[in-house]
Amino acid sequence: MTVDSRRVEGSAYPRTVSRVGLVDDHAVVGLGVRALLADHPDLEFVAAEPTVADLLAGGADLDVVLLDLRLADGSSVWQNISRLRQTGAEVLAFTSGDDVDLVRAAARAGIAGMVRKSEDSEHLLEALRHVCRGEVVASTEWAAAVDSDPHAPGLSxxxxxxxxxxxxxxxxxRVARLLGVSRETVLDHIRRIRVKYAAVERPAHTKVELYMRAVEDGVLPGPG
Structure with missing residues (x-):
């Protein structure tokens, strides 16, 4: 993760500045987050935009992006998270949390965690710092949504x-050599993976379909 090299005096966290962006189509949310981070020199608020496309167009080098899962432009959760992760930024869902399907889709796309907009400011600050340290913000609510996902294949x-x-x-x-196992073991894993996807009605009969499932579940980044 790329971080600014400036030092932060008196911080209990790693002495670097993490750059934060926000995608939310309510301007007042951006104003609130900007004001909150202004008092915390280890977190630099860089930009707020109503869409992922607008944020990326600015070319900012970000460490973490707060993303509202429901945007007015009609963009998909998977597409938004995939595009942000391709820049090297981590994504923290910043949402009301009332749509379990959106939370599940975000988890499959590879978010680092979820924070409700109703949480207090200290909770948001701690979540940002955890994500900037490469940690996952696994709230009980988020874990429950993921665990109850009927479309998750349950891969080991x-x-x-x-x-x-x-x-x-x-x-x-090649997979066998990289993992230090036999080719037969790899083929056995692939068969089991196909069976698990078929069991949740997301068949992956071909290698292309396996790639699609891997992208959908955040195992691989999506196409550029």
């Missing part, structure tokens, strides 16, 4: 590793 950590490598274009032999 090893299956996710295999899916990431294989769906990105590696051949089974």
């Amino acid at each position: 950590p090893r299956e996710r590793q295999v899916l990431e490598l294989y769906a990105s274009g590696e051949k089974a032999d």
